[in-house]
Amino acid sequence: MGKNEFLTPKAIANRIKAKGLQKLRWYCQMCQKQCRDENGFKCHCMSESHQRQMEVFGQNPNRIVDGYSEEFESSFLEHMKRSHRFSRVAATVVYNEYISDRHHVHMNSTQWATLTEFVKYLGRTGQCKVEETPKGWFITYVDRDSETLFKEKMKNKRIRADIADEEKQEREIRRQIEMAEQLKPLGNETAEPLESEPKVLAKSESGEKIVLSLGASSKPVGRERVGSSKLVFEEPEIDAKNGKVKQNGKSGKIGGASRTALDDLMKEQEKAKERINRKDYWLCEGIIVKVMSKALAEKGYYKQKGIVRKVIEKYVGEIEMLESKHVLRVDQEELETVIPQIGGLVKIVNGAYRGSNARLLAVDTDNFCAKVQIEKGIYDGRVLNAVEYEDICKIVQ
Structure with missing residues (x-):
């Protein structure tokens, strides 16, 4: 068996010594050989095999x-x-x-x-x-993986589709509310009063038959029935001068009796939107937040403000600090919303109008809530009272 065969003690010892990482400056990439010291690297450079590899390298060094x-x-x-x-x-x-x-x-x-x-x-x-x-x-x-970009694109497409469906449903509900507001007072005026006292059925002495009428009114069927069907299936005309509703030549004012039903319908709509849009996460890109993590106090980030540049898995934000421009990754539990001055722009980050931009009108410091007015979108101009501080946040301008 030779002196440097595979299973000789010297070969095993050499492999054990060369097992760990060695100095980078003593490594020859062309020969893929790691030397243990400067003397070994010098001897390798003088070897015939290394000289042949360097001749190959010299032919086209840039490409290699x-x-x-x-x-x-x-x-x-x-x-x-x-x-x-x-x-x-x-x-x-x-x-x-x-x-x-x-x-x-x-x-x-x-x-x-x-x-x-x-x-x-x-x-x-x-x-x-x-x-x-x-x-x-x-x-x-x-x-920049193509699959990741495709998933992100499909996600944004679904979000836009959901927003479009919500806007369409909102317009339909508004149209139905306006119809109900216009039709209800007219229906109350045209309806016949019902008899409140019941009558006792008694057999007459003359022996005449008792005839029961199942209709709500004893008026003959004719023009009135045609008019009532027209009232249901056709939109009433509104007189622009005096605010009266015209139907079959008759007119009636839009009364305040329908206001209660309208308010109830709007309240139910608000509750449904609150249930749908109220989430346990609120971070979104483009808002200014305050870092409340005491673990970052030693590094000078405690109670410092930053901009949310990216949201990772809904609950973690990539925050760019306003002063130092450092980028941190902080969980939303260690962040707090920022309230601007009166007249500043805010984003509604949670609740019924989640995702809408609004302008701050007033602040109630005793109840920790604010009054805002929505800008742009289908809710443009709507004023919201008693919005909690946690549901709104300052927008980067």
Whole structure:
């Protein structure tokens, strides 16, 4: 058996020594050989096999370096996608995880001399969000997967369809309310009073037969029945001068008796919208929130305001701080809504009118609520009283 055969003690000892990571400057990517010290690397560079590889490298050095660079970049991003797809992490942490495999493409064979240059390159190309902090460089993977983009597109399409259906249903309800408001007073005026006292049926002495009438009125069937059917199936005409309702030549004023039924209908509608739109999550993009996490007090973020740039899985917000421009990921339990000055714009983040923009009219500090007026949309101009602070938040302007 030879001196350096596979199962000799010396070969086993060499494999044990070479098992861990070695110095990057003593690694030859062309030969894929790791040397343990400077003397070993010098001897390797003088070897015949290395000289042959360098002759191949000298024929087209740019293409070989570009190939190693592309392989290093794709492997690094693939590791980011698998391990830190939705998190903000230090670049050194990702790099240490990537080089844990001994057979990776080493950085000394690429066009980047340091990890900082590579991180800046990822930021320039838009493959990662790059942020420089006192603790070093932090990166966030930008997911540009076609499947993810398709899912996001379909989700936005469903949201737009739901909003369109809701607006259509709202217009239909409004039309029915207006019809009920116009028809109810006229129906009350034209209806015949019912007899309140019951009559006792008694057999007459002359022996005449008793005839029971099942109709509500004893008037002959004729024009009145045609008129009543027309009243039901046709819209009444409204006189623009005196505000009266015209039907078959008759007119009647829209009375206040229908106001109670109208108010009840609107209240039921408000309750139904409140049940549908009241959620346990309220974060949305483009609002200003206050960080209330005491765990971040040491870093100076406690009670500081920031802008919600992205919402992750409904409950976590990616917050860009207004002062330091640092980007944090904070759960909504550790965030608080911000109320602007009177006249400022707010977004209704929860409740019946969730997603609508409104203008702040007044603030009730005793009851922790506000008065707002909705702007734009199908509810344009509607004034909401006693909206809780937690349901509205300041908008970035």
